[in-house]
Each structure stands twice: as structure tokens, then as C-alpha cells.
Amino acid sequence: MHDLVEVYFVCILLYLFIPLPFVLIKIRSLTYLKHPILISYFLFQLLFFIGNILNLMHYFIFAYNGIGIYILVHIGNLITIIGESILILLLLFIAKGWLINTTVLRQGKKTVILFILYTIACCSCYILSIITTNPVIDSNHYQTFANYFSLLFRCFVMFLFVFELKETTQEEKNFERLQFFHHFGACCMVWFIYPTALIFIMSFVTELYRVKLIISVVILVNFLSILIISYILFSPKTFINLPKITSIKNEDxxxxxxxxxxxxxxxxxxxxxxxxxxxxxxxxxxxxxxxxxxxxxxx
CATH class of the missing domain: 3.30.160 (Double Stranded RNA Binding Domain)
Incomplete structure (x- = not known):
């Protein structure tokens, strides 16, 4: 478990040197702008960062005294789960074509309600997996029935994402935007499916390295998701028409x-x-x- 200190420490350094300066610049330039897409973008990054900080604190203390503070791990994992739920909400916003080919969010209230229910379900499954984990037989919560239920919920949201993306592409006539939606959908499908494939592959890995590899892959994928979403939203070639408010110094x-x-x-x-x-x-x-x-x- 001592190796996880290095894993989380490298993760924090990556956050500090790559996404954080970019986010601070965007927050400064968008001071008067409060759009749900941008709020979701900033919020899920913040929750990922806080969750990794709490996990780093636990494993650092664990490396020092061999005990650690396990409540920090559980709180950090719950915060990360909420961050992933917000990221899924952001992906649904984009899949619905909001600010791409429409300025009105399709079924916005139902989407927000689904996000709340999904977050509650995933947090409940995590808590249940912690409670039902047998320390003699199971050394982690990733292979419990509660975690398998959370994977089923994730698959359900994935099918909903595909349905919303299909509805959006049927209404889109621009070829370049269609290509954007196709590439965006393929990238998101990999992100939705990877936990299921990861758990299956790790079942063949020895217990000594299983948890370390799972945590390392999850941290890496979350970090890459931040970079990809940042490129989708703020790339010069982006199709997302984020509203901008200019400076008021020269306004009459x-x-x-x-x-x-x-x-x-x-x-x-x-x-x-x-x-x-x-x-x-x-x-x-x-x-x-x-x-x-x-x-x-x-x-």
C-alpha cells in the first residue's frame, strides 16, 4: 500500500501543473459567466482534486504509522464518485447538443433528476460495499455485489447517453458537426465501459498488485477525461458556442x-x-x- 503514496502524489502534481493553471485562467476570464456547462466543468475537476488529496493524506499517514485514517479514503472516494456523476451530467448536456445545434436544453429537468438519482445510487452502493466487504475473503470493495450494481447503473446511463446522442445526430445536418458527435460518442463510450473491462481483467491479476493497478488506471483515466473535456470545450475548433461577455470598460x-x-x-x-x-x-x-x-x- 505504500506505493499508492507515490501514485497519488504524482496525480496531484499533474493536477497542479496542467489542468489547474488552465482552470484558473478560465475562471478569471469568465468571472461574470455562470452557465451550467461551465459550472459542471469546473466542479467535477475540483471534486476529483479534493478526492485525490484526501486519499493522499490517508496513504501518507499509513506509510508513516501503518494505520492511516480510513475515513479520509471513504470520504475521498465518495467525493470522486460525485465528481464522476457531474462529469456524466456534462456529457449528457453535450450529447443533447446544448449550445452546439440548439440553445435550449432538451428535457433539462429530467436530466437533472436522473443525475441526482444516479449520484445517490452510486454513493449508496459504495457505502454498502464497504459495509459488506469481508476483510478475510475480500481485500477490496471493487469485487462486491454492491459495486457490480453500480456498474449496472453506469451501463444504464451509458445507454441513455447513446440514445440522446442518436436523437441529436438525427436532427443535425452539418457534416462537420456530425463528425464531432461521432468522435465524441466513441470517446465517451470508452470512458463508460472501461470500469467493467478493468474489473474483469484485474480478476486475473494477483492480489498483491490488483488494488494498486485499479487505482492507478482510474486516476489516469480521470485525469485524461479532464484534458479531453477541456479540449472539447475550449479548443479553437470547438463546436460548442459558449456564451461570452466582453469587458464593460469601453461600453457606451x-x-x-x-x-x-x-x-x-x-x-x-x-x-x-x-x-x-x-x-x-x-x-x-x-x-x-x-x-x-x-x-x-x-x-
Whole structure:
């Protein structure tokens, strides 16, 4: 178990030197922007980082005194599970074509309710797997019936993701966007399936290295998911039209108009007039109270 200190330490260093500076820059440039896609993007990274920090603390103490603080591991794993659920919610947002070929989230309330139920189910399965693990027979919770149920829930969400992506591609006529959805779907399918394949492969690995390899692969895949999602959202060639709010230093006049859709999200149209009499229209989508706060901050 002492080797896991090095694994988590390397993971924390990777987070600090690659995603964290990029995230800080984006947060600074998007101070007045509160869109659900961006909130999900920042939040799942933060939860991954906190979960790895707590696990590192436990294994570092364990390497020192041979006991550790196992409650930190359980809290860290639960936080990581919540982060994965938020990542799945973000993937469903993109699969529905939100801000790609539509500005209105399709069945937004049902998606959020599904996310809440999935998070509760996965956290409950993890807690149940910890309770039912026999320390004499089983040395980890990955091969318990509760964990197998969590894999079934993950497969169910995967099929839902495929269905939503199919609905979106049927409505899409642009060839380049269709290619984007196809590549995005293939990449996400690998992410959805890998835990099942990993557990099956690790059943043939000796117990001495099994848990270490599982944790190492999970950490690596989560880190790669951050890099891939960052590229999808902020690449110069991205098809996701994230709303942007320009600086207000050179603004002479701002006209703000808000309308409501059926999903509880509001559309805010902002018309800006600069000194050259050029008009820029900016459309921002999000919950009404967030848009009102944004308007107040700008005024």
C-alpha cells in the first residue's frame, strides 16, 4: 500500500501543473459567466482534486504509522464518485447538443433528476460495499455485489447517453458537426465501459498488485477525461458556442432583454453599442436568478 503514496502524489502534481493553471485562467476570464456547462466543468475537476488529496493524506499517514485514517479514503472516494456523476451530467448536456445545434436544453429537468438519482445510487452502493466487504475473503470493495450494481447503473446511463446522442445526430445536418458527435460518442463510450473491462481483467491479476493497478488506471483515466473535456470545450475548433461577455470598460450602452423557455432556463440577449456604432449581440443562457445577478453586476 505504500506505493499508492507515490501514485497519488504524482496525480496531484499533474493536477497542479496542467489542468489547474488552465482552470484558473478560465475562471478569471469568465468571472461574470455562470452557465451550467461551465459550472459542471469546473466542479467535477475540483471534486476529483479534493478526492485525490484526501486519499493522499490517508496513504501518507499509513506509510508513516501503518494505520492511516480510513475515513479520509471513504470520504475521498465518495467525493470522486460525485465528481464522476457531474462529469456524466456534462456529457449528457453535450450529447443533447446544448449550445452546439440548439440553445435550449432538451428535457433539462429530467436530466437533472436522473443525475441526482444516479449520484445517490452510486454513493449508496459504495457505502454498502464497504459495509459488506469481508476483510478475510475480500481485500477490496471493487469485487462486491454492491459495486457490480453500480456498474449496472453506469451501463444504464451509458445507454441513455447513446440514445440522446442518436436523437441529436438525427436532427443535425452539418457534416462537420456530425463528425464531432461521432468522435465524441466513441470517446465517451470508452470512458463508460472501461470500469467493467478493468474489473474483469484485474480478476486475473494477483492480489498483491490488483488494488494498486485499479487505482492507478482510474486516476489516469480521470485525469485524461479532464484534458479531453477541456479540449472539447475550449479548443479553437470547438463546436460548442459558449456564451461570452466582453469587458464593460469601453461600453457606451447595453440593452438587456430576457425571455423564458419551457425548461426553466432563461435567454438573455445583450446588445452592445461601441464608439464605432457597431452592435454586438450576446446571448446568455442559464437560470433566471443567475442572469439577474449578472445583469446587476454589469450595471
Amino acid at each position: 450602452r447595453i440593452l438587456n432583454k430576457t425571455t423564458t423557455d419551457t425548461n426553466g432556463y432563461h435567454k438573455s440577449s445583450i446588445t452592445e453599442h461601441d464608439e464605432d456604432d457597431d452592435e454586438d449581440d450576446i446571448e446568455v443562457y442559464g437560470p433566471s436568478h443567475l442572469l439577474l445577478n449578472t445583469s446587476n453586476q454589469r450595471s
